[in-house]
Amino acid sequence: MSLLRCEGVTKYFGGLRALDGVDLVVDPGEIVGLVGPNGSGKTTLMNAISGTFGINAGRVEFDGTDVTGMRPHQRAHLGIARTFQIPKPLPSLSVIDNVALAYTFGRDQVPMGRARQLAGDLLAELELAGKALAPVAHLNLHERKLLGIARALGLEPRLLLLDEVLAGLNPTEVDLGLAMITAVRDRGVAVIYIEHNVKAVTSISDRLYVLNRGTNLVDGNPRDVVADERVVAAYLGDAHADPA
Amino acid sequence: MIRNARGRGTAGIVAAGLLLAALPAVSERTYVLTLGYQLLLWTTLAVSWNLFSGFANYPSFGHGMFFGIGVYTTSTMLTATSLPYGVAFLASFAVAGGVAVLLGLALFRSTRFRGDLFGLVTLVLAFVVATVVSNTSLLDGGTGVFVRAAAEGTLLDNSPARLYLTVLALATLTVVIAYLIATGRWGLGLTAIRDDEEVAESSGVNTYRVKVLTFGLSAGLAGLVGSPHAVFLGYVEVGSVFPLSIPLFVLMMAILGGTTTWFGPIIGAVLVTAAQQALIGQGQAEVSQIIIGMLLVVLILVCPNGLGGLLRRRPREEVTS
Numbered sequence: 001m002s003l004l005r006c007e008g009v010t011k012y013f014g015g016l017r018a019l020d021g022v023d024l025v026v027d028p029g030e031i032v033g034l035v036g037p038n039g040s041g042k043t044t045l046m047n048a049i050s051g052t053f054g055i056n057a058g059r060v061e062f063d064g065t066d067v068t069g070m071r072p073h074q075r076a077h078l079g080i081a082r083t084f085q086i087p088k089p090l091p092s093l094s095v096i097d098n099v100a101l102a103y104t105f106g107r108d109q110v111p112m113g114r115a116r117q118l119a120g121d122l123l124a125e126l127e128l129a130g131k132a133l134a135p136v137a138h139l140n141l142h143e144r145k146l147l148g149i150a151r152a153l154g155l156e157p158r159l160l161l162l163d164e165v166l167a168g169l170n171p172t173e174v175d176l177g178l179a180m181i182t183a184v185r186d187r188g189v190a191v192i193y194i195e196h197n198v199k200a201v202t203s204i205s206d207r208l209y210v211l212n213r214g215t216n217l218v219d220g221n222p223r224d225v226v227a228d229e230r231v232v233a234a235y236l237g238d239a240h241a242d243p244a
Numbered sequence: 245m246i247r248n249a250r251g252r253g254t255a256g257i258v259a260a261g262l263l264l265a266a267l268p269a270v271s272e273r274t275y276v277l278t279l280g281y282q283l284l285l286w287t288t289l290a291v292s293w294n295l296f297s298g299f300a301n302y303p304s305f306g307h308g309m310f311f312g313i314g315v316y317t318t319s320t321m322l323t324a325t326s327l328p329y330g331v332a333f334l335a336s337f338a339v340a341g342g343v344a345v346l347l348g349l350a351l352f353r354s355t356r357f358r359g360d361l362f363g364l365v366t367l368v369l370a371f372v373v374a375t376v377v378s379n380t381s382l383l384d385g386g387t388g389v390f391v392r393a394a395a396e397g398t399l400l401d402n403s404p405a406r407l408y409l410t411v412l413a414l415a416t417l418t419v420v421i422a423y424l425i426a427t428g429r430w431g432l433g434l435t436a437i438r439d440d441e442e443v444a445e446s447s448g449v450n451t452y453r454v455k456v457l458t459f460g461l462s463a464g465l466a467g468l469v470g471s472p473h474a475v476f477l478g479y480v481e482v483g484s485v486f487p488l489s490i491p492l493f494v495l496m497m498a499i500l501g502g503t504t505t506w507f508g509p510i511i512g513a514v515l516v517t518a519a520q521q522a523l524i525g526q527g528q529a530e531v532s533q534i535i536i537g538m539l540l541v542v543l544i545l546v547c548p549n550g551l552g553g554l555l556r557r558r559p560r561e562e563v564t565s
Contacts, residue, residue, distance in 0.1 A: 050446060076448040090439040092504065093432070101436055104429050105448035112429050155448055 001064065003028045003190050004080075004159055008058035009048050011041075018044040020214040021058065024192075026159065031181065031191045033205035033222065035198060037234055040211040042194045043085060046161050049192070050082040051075045063158070077107045081157035085164050085194075087144035089136035096120055096132040098147055102154030122150050126180070142173050153184070160184060162193045166200055178204050202226055210234070250427050254420055261416030268405035277404040279521060281476065284408070284415040285469060286517045289490075290497040290509035291418045292465035295425060296458040297495075298503030299434040302358055306347075306366030308490030309373050310340040310463035314470020316383050319480045322394040324382065329398040333471045340467020341460045348456035355441060367491075374486035388481035395475045402475060410472045418465050419510065425458075426506035434458060435504075496540050502550025511551050 004026040011019040019041045026032050034042050048055050051072040060068050067075050081102075090098050099119035103110045110118065123129050126146050131139060139147060145165050152160055166177045174197070182204055185191055195201040202208065202222040210217040210225060212234045218225050225231060267280055293307045314336035321332035347369070351357040357365060377383045392402060400406050425431045433454050436444035445451050474480055493516065501512025516536060523532030547554055 052442065052446075071450075071452075072442075072445040073448050073450045076446055082446055084443070088440055088443045090436055090443060092435050092439050097432060101432055101444075101449070102447045105433060105450075107448070112432070115429075151443075151447060 002026060003063055004049065004192075005061040006045070006049065006058065007061070009045065009055055009060065010057035011044055011048055011053070011055050018214050019048065019055070022211065022214065022216055024209055024216075026190050026192060028158070029185060029188050029190055030206040031185050031193060031204055033201040033208040034192055034194045034211065035196070035201055035208065036211035036217070039213075040234075041214040042211055043163055044214075045211065046082065046163055046192070046194060049075075050080055050161055073105070076102075076155050076157075079107070079155070079158035080161070081152035081155040081159070082161040083145070083148040083152050083163055083165055085167075087141070087148045089139065089144055089147050091136055093136070094133050095128065095136055095139065095147060096123060098136065099123060099150045099154045102151045103156075106155040108156070119150075119154060122153060126150055142169055145169070145177075149180070149184075153189075157189060159190045159192065162191060164194055164196065166195060166197060174200060198226060250424060253423055253427065257420050257423060258416060261412060264412055265409060268408060272405070274404050277408045281404070281408045281411055282521065283514055283517050284411040285473065286493070286497060286513040287510050288411065288415045288418045288469040289466055289494045290501070290513040291415075291422050291506070292462050292469075293494045294462075294498045294503055294506075294509045295422055295465070296434075296455070296462040298498050298509065299425065299431060299438065300455060300458065301438040301503070302455070302459070303363050303495065304366045304459075304462075305363050305491045305495070306344075306370050307463070307466050307494045308486060308488070309366070309370035310344060310466040311470045311473070311490060312370075312377070312485040313340040313343060313373065314467030315474045315477070315480055315485050316377055316389075316470075317467065318471040318474040319389045319391045320383055322391055322398070322474070323389055329395070329400060333468070336471035337464045337468040340470065341464025344463030345456055345460035348459040352452050352455045352459075358441075370486065370488075370491065374482050377486070378482040384480070384482055386482070388479055390479055391474050392478035395478075398475075400472060400475045402478070407472050407476050411469060414465070414469045414472075418469075419506070421461070421465070422506040422509075430454070430458075438504075496536070498550075500540055500543055500550060502552025502554075504549060505552035508550050508552025515551075 002025045006022060006024040008021045008023065009019050010021055022041065022045055036042050047053055049060055051070055055068065059066060062075065062078055062080060065078065067078065093101065096116055096119050099122055100112065100115040103115035103118050104112055120129065120132055123132050128143060128146055128150065131143065136147065149165065162181065166174050169177060178200060181191055181193060193201060193205065205222050207220060208222040208225040209219040210231050217234055218228045218231055268277060289307060289311060293304065296302060297304045317336040317339045318332040321327055321335055322329065351362065351365065378386050395402050400410060433444065433449045436447065436449055437451055437454065441451050497512035497516050498509040500516065501510065502508030519536055520532050523535065
């Protein structure tokens with residue numbers, strides 16, 4: 001059975017139709033890349049899945065449960081975790097408490113002492129242990145993104161939504177990031193991964209979805225999808241898609 | 245021996261409370277006990293305000309209203325019923341807390357009601373409650389309520405020492421609660437709400453529930469300390485129970501002391517009350533308001549995180565991107 005099933009997800013912002021009947025399916029333990037031109041609705045779909053706002057039509061189902069009307073913390077308890085496009089570390093908390101927050105308020109409501117222990121272990125795995133007690137202001141962009149991922153993993157999720165976690169990073173950091181996403185998947189966590197860097201996303205995705213103007217354009221095997229004429233047209237214009 | 249740090253901290257606060265309980269044995273002068281009463285009353289109000297409005301950054305102008313609801317719950321129950329004082333005492337907590345919970349359930353459904361708008365709603369509501377009390381003959385009806393005779397022979401018995409000890413117990417309770425919240429899981433959730441509610445929610449925090457319950461607890465404690473205050477006043481009337489100066493002073497004390505720590509509001513409450521008493525003692529009641537107001541402006545400019553912020557070990561720095 002699929003882990004996540006979105007059917008006909010539709011979202012208006014005033015008169016703007018940000019999502020118009022989008023379908024998406026994610027199976028347990030797979031990496032699904034989500035690409036599309038700016039304004040195609042990728043982040044809006046992410047928000048619809050994590051519950052940041054309600055949707056106008058359609059349905060989101062997680063592990064057989066209809067979560068369409070649920071609030072974000074309820075979805076977090078079921079196993080949906082997310083990062084933010086612009087990392088949002090909580091500035092009043094130390095690095096370790098940013099992660100302990102997710103452990104102690106997550107599904108298992110781990111007591112504080114244990115939550116800090118688990119957070120420390122996770123930060124060590126992500127090579128952030130050295131900054132565990134630092135204020136988040138001391139982190140650089142790469143580390144803030146890692147912290148966002150750590151906080152999401154602190155929920156011990158079954159689905160991780162990553163919104164452009166590699167944007168703005170240097171090539172070495174991108175490679176480290178890709179290796180980390182694969183490592184997360186290998187723990188059995190499914191990943192939906194929004195990315196502008198098409199080369200990066202095709203290299204690790206099991207399947208790729210392309211959105212365009214709030215609708216599904218193409219989906220399937222990454223290699224086939226990036227070669228698809230419609231995808232090239234959406235990104236570069238019709239002239240490039242059809243040289244004849 | 246109490247091994248964990250929070251147990252030791254709690255024991256320390258209780259020990260300080262017990263030490264202060266010796267005051268009536270040291271001096272029976274009404275002036276001394278009344279000064280102690282004032283310090284503890286404002287400490288309770290400022291610390292309880294801070295539980296929600298400070299920790300979660302939802303500045304409320306309604307704390308005087310919840311305090312006043314506690315005052316009137318007790319005055320009404322003492323004069324209109326023959327129930328023992330203990331019942332009125334607990335009812336003051338329940339009514340004030342209950343009003344806040346209902347208000348929270350309605351307001352926090354929408355995330356729009358934070359910041360200025362939340363402050364404005366609580367301010368307006370305070371006027372509504374004062375008007376209702378003033379026009380309901382059971383509660384007040386505009387004539388005021390004589391509590392002194394009704395309190396005769398009750399637990400408090402109009403005794404300055406008993407009033408002092410009651411408020412001391414409430415201040416100790418409130419500080420212990422603030423300490424345990426600030427150093428525990430609940431405080432972590434409130435801090436996350438203060439920093440970014442969207443992140444708090446997506447990290448698993450049921451922000452709605454945390455806000456409603458904490459607001460209720462904060463208001464309930466203000467109502468609770470309103471209960472002995474009805475007896476302290478002896479004669480209760482709307483003008484002196486619901487003045488705008490009470491929520492403003494509470495806000496000022498908490499901000500002055502620092503809203504991100506459990507102990508900050510204690511510092512603010514003690515400093516402001518002491519300064520006020522000293523100036524009033526000089527016969528300068530009006531000047532005192534001006535001086536205290538100006539002190540606040542200067543202090544906020546010098547240390548925006550309050551005096552408590554200066555004492556905190558971990559620096560709180562702004563994130564730049």
